[in-house]
Amino acid sequence: MTDTPLRIGFIPLVDAAALIVAVDKGFTAAEGLDVTLAREVSWSNVRDKLNIGLFDAAHLLAPVAIASTLGLSQVKVPIVASFNLGLNGNAITVSPALHAAIMAEADGDPANPMVTAKALARVVAARRKSGADPLTFGMTFPFSTHNYQLRFWMAAGGVDPDEDVRLVVLPPPYMVESLVNGHVDAFCVGAPWNSVAVDLGVGHILHFVSDILERAAEKVLAVREKWSLEHPEVLAKLTRAHGRAADFIENPANRGEVSRILGAPERIGVDPEVIQRTLDGRLKISPDGTFRESGRYLLVGREGAARPDPVQAAWLYAQMVRWGQAAYSQEALETARKVFRPDLYDAALGASARPAHIVRDGVGAFDGAPFDPANIAAHLASVTIKRPPPK
Amino acid sequence: MVADSSFKIVIVDESPIRAAILKEGLRDAGFASVEHISEMHNLLARIYRIDPDVILIDLENPSRDVLEQMFQVSRVVRRPIAMFVDQSDASSIQDAVEAGVSAYIVDGLKKERIKPVLDLCISRFNAFAKLQDELDRTKSALEDRKILDRAKGLLMKAKGLTEEEAYVLIRSTAMREKKKIGEIAQSIITAAELLK
Helix, strand or coil: CCCEEEEEEECCCHHHHHHHHHHHCCHHHHCCEEEEEEECCCHHHHHHHHHCCCCCEEEEEHHHHHHHHHCCCCCCCCEEEEEEEEEECCEEEECHHHHHHHHHHCCCCCCCHHHHHHHHHHHHHHHHHHCCCCCEEEECCCCCHHHHHHHHHHHHCCCCCCCCCEEEECCHHHHHHHHHCCCCCEEEECCCHHHHHHHCCCCEEEEEHHHCECCCEEEEEEEEHHHHHHCHHHHHHHHHHHHHHHHHHHCHHHHHHHHHHHHCCCCCCCCHHHHHHHHHCEEECCCCCCEEECCCCEECCHHHCCCCCHHHHHHHHHHHHHCCCCCCCHHHHHHHHCCECHHHHHHHHCCCCCCCCCCCCCCCECCCCCCCCCCHHHHHHCCCCCCCCCC | CCCCCCCEEEEECCCHHHHHHHHHHHHHCCCCEEEEECCCCCHHHHHHHHCCCEEEEECCCCCHHHHHHHHHCCCCCCCCEEECCCCCCHHHHHHHHHHCEEEEEECCCCHHHHHHHHHHHHHHHHHHHHHHHHHHHHHHHHHHHHHHHHHHHHHHHHHCCCHHHHHHHHHHHHHHHCCCHHHHHHHHHHHHHHHC
16 A cells, blocks of 8 residues: 655644654655655745645634635635644843843733733833834734734733834744844744744843743644545544654653754754754843743643644634734634644544643633634624724 | 746846756747745845746755745835745646755736746756756766776776777676776775775
């Protein structure tokens, strides 16, 4: 029997770890899959090549999978995700000047996102009064957790992300340079770009995004729904290989090897030491050498992270509605939730009990009432800064 | 083909040669207003200033994601922008992506008016890819040539052969070992370096 050939697209980021390790450690080959990994430069490319069938599967931003399924601003192609490639993993980095300004205005512990968000509101107000340009924040894509995490944080402190500051899309490799030349004052991005800015002495990591939301679906293993129905066995094999890879990655004894695999020039192509920092959740946050550690900086497979959780899909959809990207409907909410398929995960890897210590609502936002995926209207009613639905 | 000369077209491409090829093709086809942006900083601001009807971007350009923001901030843009006029034309999209180009088109333009731009673009991108391929092959042929010359020189010096005799020796060895002439030449150079 010959192996099933599969072409899978990815962006060189640490949260592609389960995919890259599944292929490079031979877990996919062991399932009879002959996977070719295609490195891409933009999420638009990954999405379009998946949608038109040039890729069988892809490492994709979770919100893009939902947006594609709902046909928001793009060709409507229903997507399903049987495996969550990562929870969290991003950070907010600010320029030394903005860092100093926020610290000067911080009333309380600056590790608390509410303290920094309120401080940011005061910085913004002072700039407006003095006639200075609004602050500019870089993020990676309109349909990205980075966008929603930044907005969720600043809006909690009273900053309107569309009126009080500028939010711009920047390709991750351009983030650091844009911070240096002043095109942005801050950015929210995944590894290794926050660390690169800190190492160069041009940025401070203000927050890990896991400070803002305990569990946010970051990237998923995405396939077209149609493809999943035509190739259920292949998808199960692919999902199983990813499960093995995630277990391998989460074993601390393998971290060095994993970092080397991911660091290879044709994969992520950065120093394995920087990759290991992200996997260990131990990051240098200030040019002065201060380190910070978090057990949930990036979750690849532990704490049930790999099992797609429709609650997180509902949270992402709620953000799309909040910021005027999507009109609200109960039907669309249901469609969004069904992009995440724990049933397919369980069928491939076996059902497992939800770890007991996970935050009760499955999201764990630093601000607001517990999130109820069945009632996102209540979530939206509880926030004051939001946009009207699209025309 | 009568093209619509009132279109404003922007080409976002870091390759000046390909952009020139594309620009020339579009001009020949009657599209008078074609601008090329090669600098990626403040891309959106530049595009807003030009206010084009069609944006063509190379798929290898990470700034494609930046353009997607234009869908989101229609308050800033004079008219909202959509990629490809309608989603029924899957084969055009596939052809474009395979050729390595993506098109963003102002909403409201008719598909029939866009089709010639896209078709021309695809053929020009393919022509450029062919050119690039030929260039690469010429380069590697030149490289082989240099290696062969060095290997011949080494043999001439070591064994007191003429250039012709050195070449015959390399060629016959390649035939006997079922290898390429370039490979044999390279192994002669490697061996000579090891024996230095």
